[in-house]
Amino acid sequence: MPGYPTIAFKSARCNGCGECMTACALAKTGSPSAARSRIQITLGAAQGEFELAICRQCGDPRCVDNCPAGALSKNAATGVIDWDDGKCIDCLLCTVGCTYGGIVLDSQAQRVAKCDMCGGNPACVAACAPGALKYLTTARIYNEVGDLEDLFVPGLAGCQGCNTELLMRHSLRRIGPDTVVAAPPGCVPGMGAVGYNGLTGTKVPVFHPLLTNTASMLSGIKRQYKRRGREITALALAGDGGASDVGFQSLSGAAERGEEMLFLVIDNEGYMNTGMQRSSCTPYGAWTTTTPVGRESMGKTQDAKNMPLLMVAHRCAYVATASTAFMEDFYAKLDKALQASKHGFAYLHVYSPCTTGWRFPAQKNIEVARKAVETNFVTLWEFTPQTGLRLTHPVDDPLPLAEYLQVLGKYRHLAPEQVEHIERHVAENVTFIKRQAAVAAPLS
Amino acid sequence: MPDCSHETHYLIAGASHAALAALHAIRLVDGDRPLTVIAKDDSLPYSPTVLPYVVSGRSDPDTVLLRDDKYFADHNVCYLRGRHVTSLSTAEHAATLSDGIRVRFEKLLLATGARPAVPPIPGLAESTYHALRTLEDARRLRERLPTTRHAVVIGGGLIGMHAAENLRKGGAQVTVIEMQPHVLPAYFDADAAARIERAFATAGVEIRTGARVERIIPGAPDSILELIDGTRVTADLLLVGTGVIPVTDYLDGSGIATDHGILVDDVMRTNDPSVWAAGDVARARDFFGSAPVLNGILPDAVEQGRIAGMAMAGDPAVRPYRGAVPLNTFGFFGNHAIAVGSNLAPPGADVMLRADPAGNCYLKIVLNQGRLHGIFGINVSFDAGVMWELIARRVELGPLRTRFLEQPQETARTLMSRLWR
Numbered sequence: 001m002p003g004y005p006t007i008a009f010k011s012a013r014c015n016g017c018g019e020c021m022t023a024c025a026l027a028k029t030g031s032p033s034a035a036r037s038r039i040q041i042t043l044g045a046a047q048g049e050f051e052l053a054i055c056r057q058c059g060d061p062r063c064v065d066n067c068p069a070g071a072l073s074k075n076a077a078t079g080v081i082d083w084d085d086g087k088c089i090d091c092l093l094c095t096v097g098c099t100y101g102g103i104v105l106d107s108q109a110q111r112v113a114k115c116d117m118c119g120g121n122p123a124c125v126a127a128c129a130p131g132a133l134k135y136l137t138t139a140r141i142y143n144e145v146g147d148l149e150d151l152f153v154p155g156l157a158g159c160q161g162c163n164t165e166l167l168m169r170h171s172l173r174r175i176g177p178d179t180v181v182a183a184p185p186g187c188v189p190g191m192g193a194v195g196y197n198g199l200t201g202t203k204v205p206v207f208h209p210l211l212t213n214t215a216s217m218l219s220g221i222k223r224q225y226k227r228r229g230r231e232i233t234a235l236a237l238a239g240d241g242g243a244s245d246v247g248f249q250s251l252s253g254a255a256e257r258g259e260e261m262l263f264l265v266i267d268n269e270g271y272m273n274t275g276m277q278r279s280s281c282t283p284y285g286a287w288t289t290t291t292p293v294g295r296e297s298m299g300k301t302q303d304a305k306n307m308p309l310l311m312v313a314h315r316c317a318y319v320a321t322a323s324t325a326f327m328e329d330f331y332a333k334l335d336k337a338l339q340a341s342k343h344g345f346a347y348l349h350v351y352s353p354c355t356t357g358w359r360f361p362a363q364k365n366i367e368v369a370r371k372a373v374e375t376n377f378v379t380l381w382e383f384t385p386q387t388g389l390r391l392t393h394p395v396d397d398p399l400p401l402a403e404y405l406q407v408l409g410k411y412r413h414l415a416p417e418q419v420e421h422i423e424r425h426v427a428e429n430v431t432f433i434k435r436q437a438a439v440a441a442p443l444s
Numbered sequence: 445m446p447d448c449s450h451e452t453h454y455l456i457a458g459a460s461h462a463a464l465a466a467l468h469a470i471r472l473v474d475g476d477r478p479l480t481v482i483a484k485d486d487s488l489p490y491s492p493t494v495l496p497y498v499v500s501g502r503s504d505p506d507t508v509l510l511r512d513d514k515y516f517a518d519h520n521v522c523y524l525r526g527r528h529v530t531s532l533s534t535a536e537h538a539a540t541l542s543d544g545i546r547v548r549f550e551k552l553l554l555a556t557g558a559r560p561a562v563p564p565i566p567g568l569a570e571s572t573y574h575a576l577r578t579l580e581d582a583r584r585l586r587e588r589l590p591t592t593r594h595a596v597v598i599g600g601g602l603i604g605m606h607a608a609e610n611l612r613k614g615g616a617q618v619t620v621i622e623m624q625p626h627v628l629p630a631y632f633d634a635d636a637a638a639r640i641e642r643a644f645a646t647a648g649v650e651i652r653t654g655a656r657v658e659r660i661i662p663g664a665p666d667s668i669l670e671l672i673d674g675t676r677v678t679a680d681l682l683l684v685g686t687g688v689i690p691v692t693d694y695l696d697g698s699g700i701a702t703d704h705g706i707l708v709d710d711v712m713r714t715n716d717p718s719v720w721a722a723g724d725v726a727r728a729r730d731f732f733g734s735a736p737v738l739n740g741i742l743p744d745a746v747e748q749g750r751i752a753g754m755a756m757a758g759d760p761a762v763r764p765y766r767g768a769v770p771l772n773t774f775g776f777f778g779n780h781a782i783a784v785g786s787n788l789a790p791p792g793a794d795v796m797l798r799a800d801p802a803g804n805c806y807l808k809i810v811l812n813q814g815r816l817h818g819i820f821g822i823n824v825s826f827d828a829g830v831m832w833e834l835i836a837r838r839v840e841l842g843p844l845r846t847r848f849l850e851q852p853q854e855t856a857r858t859l860m861s862r863l864w865r
Contacts, residue, residue: 011642032494039561042854042857042858042861043854043858043860044858044861045844045858045859051857051858052861053827053857060468060472062746062829065461065464065468065746065750066742066746067460068461068490068491068492068494068508068510068744069494069497069503069508070508070509070510070744087496087503087507087508089494089502089503090780091493091773091775092773092775092780092782092828093493093742093773095742095773095782095828095829096743096771096772096773096784096828096829096832097743097746097829098827098829098830098859099827099829099830099832099864100829100830100832100860100864101829101830101853101857103824103829105780106823107823107825110778110780114653116488188599337565372862382539399545
């Protein structure tokens with residue numbers, strides 16, 4: 001079964017204005033009567049809270065099962081539960097099957113009514129000024145990428161809850177089989193990407209350079225293929241340590257020369273596969289085994305190096321940051337990076353939380369990644385020399401930073417002044433990025 | 445594919461809502477093992493609920509089918525139509541069909557539904573009468589409709605009332621004869637039923653409650669019904685809608701435990717570990733009482749069928765049946781009535797009644813120990829599915845109790861929103 005777009009509701013953003021209901025009623029009945037809207041906002045249990053009743057377009061819909069007349073069906077192409085008014089006998093048994101208040105009697109029309117997603121352009125979403133309603137089309141990724149071949153072997157041995165595997169598999173599927181992968185020491189080869197006992201962990205050529213020479217080896221390979229007249233993508237899957245510490249010299253050189261490659265950095269803020277040592281991308285205050293917490297030390301005492309901004313200073317053909325909690329954004333950037341790597345150096349920096357090294361429950365990885373973005377701890381943007389820097393997911397109303405820090409064991413020890421330091425640093429960072437974005441040339 | 449008409453893994457006897465829900469649940473987790481469905485009618489699946497609309501002409505008998513051949517082909521299902529199970533050997537895991545074929549199975553679902561109960565009225569057997577349980581019944585009634593002058597419906601339950609409305613809409617004079625003091629006794633109290641009866645009377649349907657047919661004098665075209673009060677009613681069309689009884693006769697000697705229905709546990713399994721039952725044929729846990737009940741309603745057939753299918757396929761997500769909650773929806777002459785939960789208020793329960801003087805709208809809410817026990821409305825909107833959940837999950841209304849009584853639909857959605865997360 002394919003994935004489908006959905007109307008998402010963020011209760012915290014809803015102010016109960018009711019514009020969505022007016023817009024729906026107008027679109028569907030021609031009258032502004034909120035009672036006839038297919039989307040209903042109701043009061044929450046607490047003062048000022050709001051809840052939503054709307055058809056969820058269920059994957060396994062009980063309303064359809066309950067229909068004795070065959071008037072309801074799940075549309076395989078659109079995902080919408082279609083209602084056939086000619087077949088409907090107005091028995092209301094569908095409403096017995098729905099626990100969401102998603103299919104109800106329109107007492108004026110004396111017929112049931114339900115959301116049909118307005119054919120992909122929902123009137124309610126367009127009318128929602130506070131942004132509580134969103135039309136999400138992320139399922140498109142699943143549909144498109146699901147058909148592409150997974151170019152990693154099954155059974156990579158990542159830690160429980162690690163989303164680096166997700167990132168690797170998604171990326172290589174999209175980039176395709178005409179690829180040579182360089183995987184310097186780190187979690188990527190650590191979980192088996194380069195293989196064991198003479199067998200590789202990928203279905204494309206892969207090699208295991210040193211931490212120091214990844215970008216220079218990949219430069220040579222790409223040039224040799226080019227000389228032979230073969231079009232390949234030279235792809236590095238590196239960790240933040242390999243990119244920002246001893247690997248930086250060769251990376252900087254390749255970027256300066258404009259080598260045609262895609263350098264993808266999975267930033268988990270340290271050397272996690274070798275026992276969680278700090279790297280220059282480890283943030284201030286974080287516990288690692290080399291920035292321990294005790295009487296003498298309270299975690300790392302320096303701020304993280306901002307690698308992607310350093311790459312902007314190289315005037316690479318394309319530089320972007322991304323997060324595994326925002327895959328649509330990541331995919332858009334992956335496509336652009338891939339294009340840029342055909343004529344220059346493309347650098348993609350993905351913030352990827354580490355369940356083991358950051359010490360948080362395995363099931364919370366995507367939540368942590370999302371909170372990093374929503375608190376502005378990290379920012380999502382892209383850069384080209386022509387267009388400058390552009391924020392792709394600006395967060396104007398960030399969550400309190402504490403919501404992010406509190407989830408992570410590596411920050412459990414933080415003293416108030418350390419939290420203040422981090423808050424200051426985050427604010428500085430955001431201001432700096434916004435300034436860069438403000439002076440950027442308008443998109444051509 | 446092996447010959448699925450002789451050897452199968454999943455055998456489903458029946459092809460209506462419970463059977464289809466079970467089939468779907470099985471195929472969600474097991475796409476491969478052979479699955480065979482035995483349909484009594486020589487037809488694709490349909491719902492008995494739609495039949496009154498076929499009679500009136502509102503529904504086309506060719507478009508009310510719930511699945512097509514492609515569905516069964518796509519789901520790797522062997523659909524055997526026009527036959528039924530005549531006997532069952534649990535020891536040999538084999539069912540004998542009406543065409544003499546023996547089908548061996550690993551797991552069997554009995555979803556054989558119910559057939560019309562025929563009351564022991566002298567003269568009835570000798571008269572021409574209709575029932576309304578199969579598509580064929582509906583087609584026959586529909587053919588008779590243009591020449592019908594006066595139809596009499598025996599039984600004022602859901603089937604009878606639905607049929608009465610649709611016969612009336614088809615142009616006939618209609619009389620409904622109900623033994624109980626009011627119609628729809630299974631779902632509504634006297635007060636609510638009186639409003640429904642009024643709507644029928646306004647539309648020209650004669651409702652005679654507390655009435656009983658003493659005997660029938662057969663005749664053509666007119667039969668004469670003698671009622672217990674001595675009055676006589678003439679009918680050129682007689683429809684029996686006095687309820688249904690589970691179809692279990694083929695289980696004689698099989699060892700499957702029955703008692704006015706097939707007895708099942710909370711995953712719809714019978715006393716035989718390889719045999720399940722669901723839908724109108726099954727007697728399962730009651731939500732409000734201790735004795736098992738028949739809950740012959742469509743949504744519960746779906747619920748039971750799904751649970752049985754999941755249990756048969758070994759789906760680890762199966763959750764036990766929560767118990768039968770009486771519920772139904774009933775549309776009549778442009779009005780709509782909804783009943784969810786028990787009409788019988790236990791001692792100490794709070795009953796809230798709101799009805800407009802004109803008699804068009806009616807709402808009754810029964811609360812017991814701070815929880816919803818039943819809600820009944822005529823021309824009042826609330827989400828039946830949400831109310832069912834609130835009852836089945838025994839949700840405490842807590843501080844929202846007053847708000848619930850004032851605005852049941854909105855407040856139920858508020859309560860339900862918390863449970864979704």
